[in-house]
Amino acid sequence: MNERFQHVDQHFALRPNSKMQEVLMDPQAEGPANHYYMIRGGKDQTNITVLEPGTVGGEYIKTYGHYHIGQLDETYKFLSGEGVVLLQKLASDEKGNMIPDMVEEFKAIEVGAGHEPLFIPASYGHLIINTGSTYFTTADDSPVDFEERDPVSLPGHANYELVQRMRGFAFYLVEHEGKPALKINVMYKDVRNAEFGNLPVIS
Ligand SMILES: [Fe+2]
Numbered sequence: 710m711n712e713r714f715q716h717v718d719q720h721f722a723l724r725p726n727s728k729m730q731e732v733l734m735d736p737q738a739e740g741p742a743n744h745y746y747m748i749r750g751g752k753d754q755t756n757i758t759v760l761e762p763g764t765v766g767g768e769y770i771k772t773y774g775h776y777h778i779g780q781l782d783e784t785y786k787f788l789s790g791e792g793v794v795l796l797q798k799l800a801s802d803e804k805g806n807m808i809p810d811m812v813e814e815f816k817a818i819e820v821g822a823g824h825e826p827l828f829i830p831a832s833y834g835h836l837i838i839n840t841g842s843t844y845f846t847t848a849d850d851s852p853v854d855f856e857e858r859d860p861v862s863l864p865g866h867a868n869y870e871l872v873q874r875m876r877g878f879a880f881y882l883v884e885h886e887g888k889p890a891l892k893i894n895v896m897y898k899d900v901r902n903a904e905f906g907n908l909p910v911i912s
Contacts, residue, residue: 716855722747722862724773729765731873732773734881734892738766745772749861751853758847760792760839767883769793774836774878775867776807783829783851785837790845791821793889793908795878796833799871800901809871810896812879815903817891821845834872838882840889885911 723743730736745760761770774795777783785794796818800811820827821841829835839845857865872878879900880891890909893900 719855719861720748720750722749722859724862726765729773732877733765734768734877734883734894735766736876738768740765741770744770747861749853749864752850755848756851756853757788758837758849760790760837760845762790762839762842762844764884769838769840769882769884769889771795771838771882772836773869774834774872775869776834776871777831777851778866778868780831781851781866782831783835783849785820785827785829786848787820787822787824787827788846788848789822790839790843791819791841792845793838793840793882794818794820794827794829795836795838795880795882796829797878798833800899807871809874810898812897812900813902815879815900817880817882817905817908819906819908834878836872836878838889840882880910882908883911885909 723746725743726740729744741761745758748757763770796816797812798814799807800813801807853860875896877894879894879897882889883892890911892911
């Protein structure tokens with residue numbers, strides 16, 4: 710068999726509403742059956758993410774969000790549509806463990822087709838959001854290991870638990886007067902430094 714085709718039946722996964730409810734601003738809001746679709750080919754073949762357009766309880770459709778385990782950076786390219794990337798770096802305790810509810814640095818970056826690739830340093834949690842009326846499609850270069858139990862939907866290099874515990878990132882991106890605006894997630898105790906770009910922050 711052609712080596713390239715070996716894992717093709719494992720490449721695709723989707724993120725259902727039932728899983729996303731853990732990290733939504735309003736978990737009970739009516740959402741689409743699936744929020745986004747993943748095709749994972751790893752570093753060589755790239756990973757493609759396609760997000761549905763729309764809002765769920767006023768919050769724009771997003772990916773779950775995760776931190777990388779170990780020193781693993783990632784670069785995103787923006788293929789179609791428009792959106793926002795949220796990055797957050799957690800504060801650490803004296804042992805170097807991340808503190809789930811203390812954000813050292815938060816960034817919201819508006820992106821879309823034609824935007825230059827975005828480099829995400831190893832220690833920054835990240836998620837992407839669709840703010841447009843079409844699919845928002847990205848390509849990234851994170852690795853995949855098809856020997857893992859759930860390599861495409863929940864890759865072993867990613868920590869989802871810290872995001873789950875805080876019910877999302879430090880800010881939700883919501884539709885406000887027809888446009889995107891950031892809304893604080895009150896589960897977090899502190900956000901020390903923040904860059905919001907041109908996005909307004911509402912209470
Ligand atoms: Fe990642």
